[in-house]
Amino acid sequence: MTETGNNETIHENNFVENKRRLTISEALREAIAEEMRRDPSVFLIGEDIGVKGGFGGAFGVYLGLNEEFGPERIIDTPISEKAIAGAAIGAALMGMRPIADMQYADFLFECMDELVNQAAKMRYMSGGKMSVPMVMRAPVGTTNRGAQHGQCPESFFMHVPGLKVVCVSDAYHAKGILKSAIRDDNPVLVFEHKLLYGSKGRQQAGGFDLTTYVPTEEYLIPLGKAVVKRNGKDVTIVATHISLYRSLAAAEELAAQGIECEVIDPLSLVPLDTETLWQSVRKTGRLVIVHEDTLTGGWGAEIAALAADECHYYLESPIKRVATLDTPLPFAPIMEQAVVPNIERIRSVILSLFE
Amino acid sequence: MSIFDELGTEKVLSLYKRMTLLRRFEEHVYFLFLQGEIPGTVHQYQGQEAVAVGICDYLSSSDWITSTHRPHGHALAKGIKPREALAELYGKATGCCGGKGGSMHLGDPAVGMVPAIAIVGGGNSVVTGMGLAFKLRQTGQVAVCFFGEGATNEGAFHESLNFAAVQHLPIVFVCENNMYGASTVYHKVSLVENVADRARAYGISSEIVDGMDVLAVHKSGGEALSAARTGKGPILLECKTYRFVGHSRNDARGYRTKEEEALWKERDPIVRLRNTLIAAAGISEAVFDEIEHEVKTELDEATEFARTSPDAIPEQALEGVYA
Numbered sequence: 001m002t003e004t005g006n007n008e009t010i011h012e013n014n015f016v017e018n019k020r021r022l023t024i025s026e027a028l029r030e031a032i033a034e035e036m037r038r039d040p041s042v043f044l045i046g047e048d049i050g051v052k053g054g055f056g057g058a059f060g061v062y063l064g065l066n067e068e069f070g071p072e073r074i075i076d077t078p079i080s081e082k083a084i085a086g087a088a089i090g091a092a093l094m095g096m097r098p099i100a101d102m103q104y105a106d107f108l109f110e111c112m113d114e115l116v117n118q119a120a121k122m123r124y125m126s127g128g129k130m131s132v133p134m135v136m137r138a139p140v141g142t143t144n145r146g147a148q149h150g151q152c153p154e155s156f157f158m159h160v161p162g163l164k165v166v167c168v169s170d171a172y173h174a175k176g177i178l179k180s181a182i183r184d185d186n187p188v189l190v191f192e193h194k195l196l197y198g199s200k201g202r203q204q205a206g207g208f209d210l211t212t213y214v215p216t217e218e219y220l221i222p223l224g225k226a227v228v229k230r231n232g233k234d235v236t237i238v239a240t241h242i243s244l245y246r247s248l249a250a251a252e253e254l255a256a257q258g259i260e261c262e263v264i265d266p267l268s269l270v271p272l273d274t275e276t277l278w279q280s281v282r283k284t285g286r287l288v289i290v291h292e293d294t295l296t297g298g299w300g301a302e303i304a305a306l307a308a309d310e311c312h313y314y315l316e317s318p319i320k321r322v323a324t325l326d327t328p329l330p331f332a333p334i335m336e337q338a339v340v341p342n343i344e345r346i347r348s349v350i351l352s353l354f355e
Numbered sequence: 356m357s358i359f360d361e362l363g364t365e366k367v368l369s370l371y372k373r374m375t376l377l378r379r380f381e382e383h384v385y386f387l388f389l390q391g392e393i394p395g396t397v398h399q400y401q402g403q404e405a406v407a408v409g410i411c412d413y414l415s416s417s418d419w420i421t422s423t424h425r426p427h428g429h430a431l432a433k434g435i436k437p438r439e440a441l442a443e444l445y446g447k448a449t450g451c452c453g454g455k456g457g458s459m460h461l462g463d464p465a466v467g468m469v470p471a472i473a474i475v476g477g478g479n480s481v482v483t484g485m486g487l488a489f490k491l492r493q494t495g496q497v498a499v500c501f502f503g504e505g506a507t508n509e510g511a512f513h514e515s516l517n518f519a520a521v522q523h524l525p526i527v528f529v530c531e532n533n534m535y536g537a538s539t540v541y542h543k544v545s546l547v548e549n550v551a552d553r554a555r556a557y558g559i560s561s562e563i564v565d566g567m568d569v570l571a572v573h574k575s576g577g578e579a580l581s582a583a584r585t586g587k588g589p590i591l592l593e594c595k596t597y598r599f600v601g602h603s604r605n606d607a608r609g610y611r612t613k614e615e616e617a618l619w620k621e622r623d624p625i626v627r628l629r630n631t632l633i634a635a636a637g638i639s640e641a642v643f644d645e646i647e648h649e650v651k652t653e654l655d656e657a658t659e660f661a662r663t664s665p666d667a668i669p670e671q672a673l674e675g676v677y678a
Binding site: 054080081 | 394509667668
């Protein structure tokens with residue numbers, strides 16, 4: 001099924017009765033609430049998530065959930081990332097389905113041992129007898145906060161066998177895939193971009209409307225199924241988060257110059273829907289990967305290597321990556337803009353493939 | 356002899372002036388932030404001035420501090436000039452980190468401050484190595500780790516306190532217990548009433564200090580630092596304090612009551628010291644007015660400097676990743 005940039009085709013076909021637009025925040029909140037109603041083993045654990053008069057989590061995703069589910073299932077923790085991750089893993093091993101919250105993905109490094117040595121390996125070490133059905137939500141993305149509050153560390157986790165990695169970029173898919181992640185029997189890290197939560201990031205996202213149609217009926221979006229956001233015959237762009245919207249904006253500009261880009265949101269990096277990706281690359285003969293993670297060792301390198309393997313004879317030009325330059329994130333906005341992929345850089349890299 | 360008499364009027368007035376600088380700087384930054392001149396976010400220090408000022412008065416530029424996501428007060432108290440701090444908040448090339456650090460990472464080796472660490476508990480572990488270096492080189496330097504009560508539930512707090520203890524490192528761990536980690540009140544995340552009580556678990560001494568009284572902080576800080584300098588460290592000081600403002604921008608503070616805020620505002624460290632100065636030394640309004648005027652002049656000059664400084668150069672974003 002083909003979808004357009006904002007998934008309107010699919011929704012207008014299937015959910016005409018229930019047109020309503022939600023932000024990613026609202027969609028995630030609905031997903032969590034629905035799963036908590038459905039399954040008593042689901043609970044939330046993290047900092048500042050249920051405090052009365054508080055923030056509803058660092059980005060307001062949990063607002064109102066404490067009123068419905070109470071502090072027994074919306075568990076406010078000390079500032080103790082190791083305890084948050086460890087408690088989630090332990091509870092998951094005992095049959096619960098925790099949703100753990102990191103206020104910023106940068107703080108995941110505080111609990112790398114739990115995630116990498118514990119969560120990822122329990123299934124395997126137990127000879128397949130145990131599992132860790134947990135979700136870890138983590139906001140990513142640069143927003144003028146400097147070096148320790150804007151990183152996109154998805155690639156670290158893609159490197160670890162045993163972990164699943166999801167990147168959500170629109171409300172419709174965010175809701176459906178978070179529900180699937182909660183029901184998944186593996187540890188799933190869900191990365192969300194701070195500028196895409198509400199509607200305020202619209203300008204940075206190239207003017208795209210950041211709300212999407214979300215049906216009121218229940219639905220699930222599977223992990224490992226990429227979404228073609230825009231059809232094109234000349235070049236395949238694989239991108240996530242805000243880079244996806246910047247790629248769509250670049251594609252729009254390039255269309256005026258006669259270059260038709262096919263833009264794909266992989267939705268999950270692990271598992272990766274290589275079938276959809278290679279089908280596109282074999283059609284277009286060109287591949288550009290765009291991400292806000294830094295270049296070296298980023299997930300774009302993995303996709304490029306796989307594509308070189310699988311699509312070698314179809315490629316008409318070198319595979320290109322557009323990523324944050326290899327520096328810690330600088331604070332000054334003018335510097336930040338210089339290192340993070342923007343529409344112009346994406347556009348010029350794609351143009352270079354046709355020179 | 357009272358602490359006031361021990362210090363003398365001139366010293367106390369200098370502490371007053373420094374606290375005033377920290378307060379007016381933050382008020383000014385908030386104004387500039389609302390005007391859209393400062394990008395990103397700010398975590399501010401109003402209310403906690405007595406801690407940074409009382410402790411840092413005992414430190415020379417060869418002593419070092421670590422700070423947190425709320426570093427403006429520590430930076431100014433340690434000697435970073437308002438113009439260099441403000442320019443950094445603007446993201447200008449003339450800022451103390453060349454625009455690469457920003458509000459959460461103020462620092463400058465010239466005054467003995469590593470870039471503030473905005474990961475909770477981050478400074479607690481790094482400071483042990485600083486203390487270790489001083490001990491190994493027998494320099495007599497000390498390191499101070501400023502951190503909030505929220506950090507005491509991080510593993511880093513415990514591992515570092517224990518390591519510093521067994522190594523007898525020249526470190527003073529200064530906890531600014533402002534009662535709230537973001538929106539979460541301390542007594543909901545710890546059954547131990549005082550952070551100072553935790554020191555016993557690691558075999559080191561600690562003290563609870565009135566963090567709203569700069570003279571009390573000054574006295575306890577001075578004793579702790581002298582002890583740390585002479586091989587009796589580390590020491591944990593818990594300064595009971597309060598941030599008068601939100602955790603960061605857009606914080607409506609719905610998690611605490613207006614009554615509680617009012618109660619703490621009555622203990623405003625600057626107002627208290629002013630009253631002490633009037634009562635104990637008969638300092639006149641004219642003297643306080645002059646201090647306000649000097650501080651305002653310095654901040655006006657700093658603002659002009661920050662506004663007119665050249666922007667950070669985009670290409671320089673690529674420099675300085677490796678030594």
